[in-house]
Amino acid sequence: MRAKRSTITISRTPRRAIEPGGARASLNGGASGVRYRARSVRSAARLTAPIFLFLALVAFSAPWSPSAGAGSEAAAQPRLDPGESSNDDGEIADEGDDDDDEAQSADGEDDFGPMTAGDAGKHRSPRGGCPSTMVRAQDFCVDRYEAPNRRGAKPLVMQSANDAVSWCAEHRKRLCTEDEWIAACEGEEHHAYPYGETHVDGRCNDDKPWRKVDEATLAKWPASEARDLAKELYQATPSGLKRKCVSGAGARDMTGNTEEWVVRTREHDNDWPYLLVGCYWSGCYGGGKPTCHSTNDAHGPEFRFYETGFRCCRDAKVK
Numbered sequence: 078m079r080a081k082r083s084t085i086t087i088s089r090t091p092r093r094a095i096e097p098g099g100a101r102a103s104l105n106g107g108a109s110g111v112r113y114r115a116r117s118v119r120s121a122a123r124l125t126a127p128i129f130l131f132l133a134l135v136a137f138s139a140p141w142s143p144s145a146g147a148g149s150e151a152a153a154q155p156r157l158d159p160g161e162s163s164n165d166d167g168e169i170a171d172e173g174d175d176d177d178d179e180a181q182s183a184d185g186e187d188d189f190g191p192m193t194a195g196d197a198g199k200h201r202s203p204r205g206g207c208p209s210t211m212v213r214a215q216d217f218c219v220d221r222y223e224a225p226n227r228r229g230a231k232p233l234v235m236q237s238a239n240d241a242v243s244w245c246a247e248h249r250k251r252l253c254t255e256d257e258w259i260a261a262c263e264g265e266e267h268h269a270y271p272y273g274e275t276h277v278d279g280r281c282n283d284d285k286p287w288r289k290v291d292e293a294t295l296a297k298w299p300a301s302e303a304r305d306l307a308k309e310l311y312q313a314t315p316s317g318l319k320r321k322c323v324s325g326a327g328a329r330d331m332t333g334n335t336e337e338w339v340v341r342t343r344e345h346d347n348d349w350p351y352l353l354v355g356c357y358w359s360g361c362y363g364g365g366k367p368t369c370h371s372t373n374d375a376h377g378p379e380f381r382f383y384e385t386g387f388r389c390c391r392d393a394k395v396k
Contacts, residue, residue, distance in 0.1 A: 080218055086096075086375065105395075111268065118310055149153075164321060166255075174336050192269060199342065205393070206218065206393030206394040206395065206396075207391075207393055210222075210226055210227075211226075211391070212261070212326050212327035212328055213324040213326065214257070214260050214261040214264075214328070215257075215260055216377075216392065216393055217257055217390055217391065217392055217393055218256070218387065218390060218392070218393050219253060219257065219261040219326070219328050219389075219390045220250075220328070220341050220359055220388040220389050220390070221329055222316035222317060222328065222329050222388070223316060223329075223330055223334060223335055223337065223386050223388050224236070224241070224244060224386055224387050224388055224389065226316075226389070227316060228316055228317040228389065229237075229315050229316060229317060230316050231311075231313060231315055231316075232309065232313045232315075232316060232330075232334060232335045232383055232386050233335075233381075233387075234307065234313065234335055234385060234386050235298060235307050235381050235382070235383060235384055235385065236338065236378055236381055236386050236387055237338075237378060237379050237381040237385070238252070238338045238351035238377075238378040238379075238380070238384050238387075239378045239379060240381070240387075241338045241351075241387035241389075244387070244389075245387075245389035245390075246347045248299035248389060249391070250389035250390060250391040251260070251389065251390055251391060252338060252339065252340055252351075252387060252389060252390070253337075253339050253340070253387075253388060253389065254339060254340045254342045254390070255339045255340060255341055255342040255343055255352065255354065255372075256342045256343070256353075257339075257390050258331075258337065258339045258354055258388075258390075259354075259369055259370065261324060261326045261328045261331065261357070262324050262328065262331040262332065262369035263324070263369040263370075264324050264325025264326055265325060266325060268325070268369065269330045269368050269369060269370075270332060270368055270369065271322060271323060271325075271328070271332055271369065272321060272322065272324070273325035276366045277321075280321050281319055281322035281330065281331075281332050281333040281334070281367070282312075282313065282314045282318075282319055282322070282330065282333045282334045282358045283332060283333030283334075283356065283357075283358060283359075283360050283366060283367050284333075284358075284360065285312040285358040285359050286359065287359045288309075288310050288312075288359075289314075290310060290383065291306060294306050295307065295328065295382065295383060298381065306383070310383040310384075311361070311383065312358045312384075313334050313335050313357075313358055314330075314334060314358075315383075316329060316330060317329050317330075319334075322334075328388075329368065331355055332355045332356065332368060332369065332371070333355065333356060333358055333360075333367050334355075334357065334358055334359040334386075335357055335358070335384055335385065335386030336353045336354070336355060336356055336373065336382075336384050336385050336386065337350065337353065337355050337385075337386055337387050337388055338351055338352075338353060338385065338386070338387040339352060339353075339354050339387075340372070345372065345374035346374060347374040347375060349374060349376065349377050349378065350378060351370065351377075351378050352372050352373060352374040352376075353373040353374075353385060354371060354372050354373070355367055355369075355371055355381035356371045357384040358384065359384075359396060363371075
């Protein structure tokens with residue numbers, strides 16, 4: 078808000094000139110001298126008025142700065158997650174991230190996809206054989222974040238394994254295998270959790286309260302009532318918000334947040350070609366804490382649920 082400008086009013090009423098010593102003006106040459114003196118005073122007032130006005134404007138007007146115009150606009154920007162505390166979960170820039178990797182989902186944007194736009198890393202020059210929005214683990218690259226693989230974006234949910242395979246292929250990548258996902262999560266030290274051997278409350282998004290699910294309504298997908306219910310159940314945090322939920326390889330949100338589809342490469346009770354890993358924002362079925370080896374092999378490739386997402390992998394380029 079601009080400061081109210083002050084103005085100076087210059088009086089135009091001629092003043093009577095007073096001769097030194099208090100002598101009266103005569104009707105001859107003395108009177109003429111008085112008139113000349115009054116004219117000099119009026120001329121000086123006219124010359125100095127703009128100067129006084131300028132000085133008054135400088136003195137009483139609030140200084141303008143670039144931040145003044147942006148203040149109200151910045152204050153209107155929503156926080157990524159109003160429920161998060163600021164001591165452990167503030168968003169930070171990852172090494173190697175570029176400005177256009179930071180696109181946030183707009184308010185009201187659909188979180189269910191599948192999205193057709195490319196992720197920000199596919200046109201980047203390789204680093205260690207991987208694009209800048211992927212990290213290297215062993216001889217492969219894995220997305221730094223859950224799909225759509227953008228820092229600050231809301232992870233996709235209601236994704237089936239078939240959706241995940243198609244999305245990764247459209248972005249010149251592939252769905253991660255079970256072995257690849259575990260390797261990227263546990264790191265070279267083979268930790269139980271992405272960040273170490275002991276579970277730390279609040280480190281990853283895995284402690285949200287469970288909400289009752291009307292599976293019959295979700296089964297009507299993609300009907301509007303199913304979409305509305307999925308939005309009500311959604312408790313994922315934007316990618317990268319849990320800044321300490323990172324593996325040794327640099328992959329974020331590997332455990333908790335969304336449950337991720339992978340290609341099955343190990344023996345399980347069920348022999349579906351795909352399975353879900355890492356559990357989700359309310360932990361694991363039965364109340365366990367998500368680890369790098371948490372798996373769910375109970376569903377086929379067409380299964381989708383309010384917390385199912387994925388991330389992609391690709392082979393690292395050999396120089």
